[in-house]
Amino acid sequence: MARATIIGSGPNGLAAGVALSRAGYQVRVLEAAQTVGGGVRTLESTLPGFRHDVCSAVHPAALASPFFRAFGLAERIDWIHPEISYAHPLDDGRAGVAWRDIDRTAHGLGVDGGAWAKRLGPLARHIDGLEDFTGNAMLRVPRDPLTAARYAARMLDQSAPFARHAFRTEEAAALMAGVVAHANTRLPSLVGAAAGLLLASHAHAGGWMYPRGGAQRIADALVADIEEHGGAVETGAHVTDLRALDWGDPTRGDLLLLNSSPRLALTHPDIPARYARALTSYRYGPGAAKVDFALDGPVPWANADVAQAPTVHLGGTRDEVWASENAVARGRVSDRPYVLAVQPSVFDPTRAPAGHAVFWAYIHVPAGSDLDPTALITAQVERFAPGFRDRILAHHAVPASSREAINPAELGGDISGGVLSIAQLVRRPTLSPAPWRTPMRGVYLASSATPPGPGVNGMAGWHAARTALADAGLPHALTDLFG
Numbered sequence: 126m127a128r129a130t131i132i133g134s135g136p137n138g139l140a141a142g143v144a145l146s147r148a149g150y151q152v153r154v155l156e157a158a159q160t161v162g163g164g165v166r167t168l169e170s171t172l173p174g175f176r177h178d179v180c181s182a183v184h185p186a187a188l189a190s191p192f193f194r195a196f197g198l199a200e201r202i203d204w205i206h207p208e209i210s211y212a213h214p215l216d217d218g219r220a221g222v223a224w225r226d227i228d229r230t231a232h233g234l235g236v237d238g239g240a241w242a243k244r245l246g247p248l249a250r251h252i253d254g255l256e257d258f259t260g261n262a263m264l265r266v267p268r269d270p271l272t273a274a275r276y277a278a279r280m281l282d283q284s285a286p287f288a289r290h291a292f293r294t295e296e297a298a299a300l301m302a303g304v305v306a307h308a309n310t311r312l313p314s315l316v317g318a319a320a321g322l323l324l325a326s327h328a329h330a331g332g333w334m335y336p337r338g339g340a341q342r343i344a345d346a347l348v349a350d351i352e353e354h355g356g357a358v359e360t361g362a363h364v365t366d367l368r369a370l371d372w373g374d375p376t377r378g379d380l381l382l383l384n385s386s387p388r389l390a391l392t393h394p395d396i397p398a399r400y401a402r403a404l405t406s407y408r409y410g411p412g413a414a415k416v417d418f419a420l421d422g423p424v425p426w427a428n429a430d431v432a433q434a435p436t437v438h439l440g441g442t443r444d445e446v447w448a449s450e451n452a453v454a455r456g457r458v459s460d461r462p463y464v465l466a467v468q469p470s471v472f473d474p475t476r477a478p479a480g481h482a483v484f485w486a487y488i489h490v491p492a493g494s495d496l497d498p499t500a501l502i503t504a505q506v507e508r509f510a511p512g513f514r515d516r517i518l519a520h521h522a523v524p525a526s527s528r529e530a531i532n533p534a535e536l537g538g539d540i541s542g543g544v545l546s547i548a549q550l551v552r553r554p555t556l557s558p559a560p561w562r563t564p565m566r567g568v569y570l571a572s573s574a575t576p577p578g579p580g581v582n583g584m585a586g587w588h589a590a591r592t593a594l595a596d597a598g599l600p601h602a603l604t605d606l607f608g
Contacts, residue, residue: 126151127378127597132364133534133572135163138384139347140192140583141571142356144590148599150380152356154348157363157533160341161348163384164532164540165581167339171419171519174478177485178340179531180415180540181581182467183436185210185327187343188334189256190582201346203337205435205472210328212434213296213303214509215441220428221300223325225332237297244282244291247275248322249329259323260577260584276322283318295442301325302446303438306463308545309411309489311454312447316545333436338475343581363533366392375567380593382571384586385534386542387554393565400555400564407554407574410545411453412525412538414498415487420516423482424468427509435471439464439486439505453489458496462488464505481518492537495526534572542573553578561589562596569593 129145131138134156146152160166164180171177188199206225213221224230227246231238248255254269255276267273282291283305292298305312305321327333336342348358364370367389373379383389387404390396426432440446440463449459466486470476476483486502499522506513523531525538534542543549553560553576560575571589573579 127380128153128373129380129382129593130155130370130372131382131384131571132389133157133163133384134161134344134348134358135384135532135534135572136165136343136347136581136583137571137573137586137589138163138382139344139351140196140586141382141384141590142351142358142586143196143347143354144587145380145593146351146354146356148590148594152351152354154351154356154358155362155364156358156360158531159360161358161360162341162344163534165340165343167341170417170521175419175481175483176339176476177417177483177521178467178469181340182469182485183333183335184340184343184581185324185333186256186260186580186582188331189252189327190584191256191260192583192587196347196350196583198343198346202342204334205337206332206334207433207435207472209430209434210333211304211436211438212428212431213299213438214426214428214431215295215299216508218427219296220431221296221303222430222434223300223304223328225329227329230329234297234300235294237292237294240292241297244279245322245325245329248272248279248326252326252330255323255326260582279322280315280318283313283322284315285313288313288318298443299441299446302443303440303463304328306438306440306446306450307465309413309453309541310450310545312450316547316550319550320545335435335469335473337473339469340581364389368392368394378567378597380567380569382569382586382589382593384571386536386572387570387574388536390563390565390568390570393568395565397564403555408544408549409492409536409539410541410543411489412492412494412528412535413487413540414490414494414496414525414538415485415523416499416502417521418484418486418517419477419519420482420484421518422480422516423471424484424506424510425512425516427511431509433471435467435469437466437468439466439509450489453491456491458488458490458494458501460501461505462498462501464488464502466506490525490538492539493526494538495524497522497524541579545578550578559592561585561592
């Protein structure tokens, strides 16, 4: 039986493991940490009984992912589908609220309701076409060209110089700015608009759902399937040099898939100089500095709707959010930073002891920054939720400089797998119709440094596995893995 060794147990690595084990390979997944999951782990990082997600918590695109649909993830774990996908509080108790129901969202945005529905309604209604276009390599003809064209037009509409004129109210402008700022790049920009519009479209399609019990449930479901098909996952196995790794014999069909930084491939003894230069030139972006909070009760938001939103974007007005993200791009952190916060225990009582709550938040910072973000995040939450400080029982901060120790793929604290730019959306990490394939026989890239980029959807791993199976002459396996 041919072997497949996978470095890294993030969702992409595990997705590749599921595909290859079902295709008949003897799969072995090697994970540096002591627990599986990479960016979808859940740990008690503050106090016993308070379960915090290490990185990703809410998963807008998970159940729309072609891989996870085929895998049946919706049926394997219990998902929470909140009525509010995300909210963006403003001063004086106001807020922009992205309800799953786009008509309700539009109604709440007043004079900007029609503009919001016009921009996002068609994309949300054709989310399958949008997901197909964004979830695959960009160098191909889209299956739904009309939706792809609409998406491209909206990207232009939300990038410079047009974004400033898209909405008239502070609520609508901030609501869009907050979701676009997920991209961790200069704003307004084309790539920021691309990321934000995709997320916002999912908000009004299936909504921003999350697993009851924590993101770990996703990893556990994937691991269970790998083991059911004869594979194994080994923790505490930190691979830093491929020359020291016994991954089998590529001449006999053995495979090596890297759910890691592409730079690990630089340690392969047979890497061609040209490919090595391409990987070396692949750029990483700013980092994320995160804090987990254990609270003695829910966050006391000034706006009641924000209290019902599992995901909250903090940062004030659109201009404040843009200023914060542009400061990071220039190598510094704003005194009032954009904060991405999650409060999963709003609808999931399994995450904290009765009457208590878990809350985590992060800010964007320059790559490798050792800034402890606790004070900045606490001040921004307190701004929109007076009394938050008094609810804190314990906290645990993770500066960007520490993230690589938690997940080796997050170089400099970059949780996106590489800087998001137009160039690196096309060249991720190389310009190729199949960027998952490397020039080394049997070696494939299977991380968010390959298309479709960041997000918990398993698609980069699925593409890597499919490419490997095609190269091995197993075309039947491409359609029969879940048959």
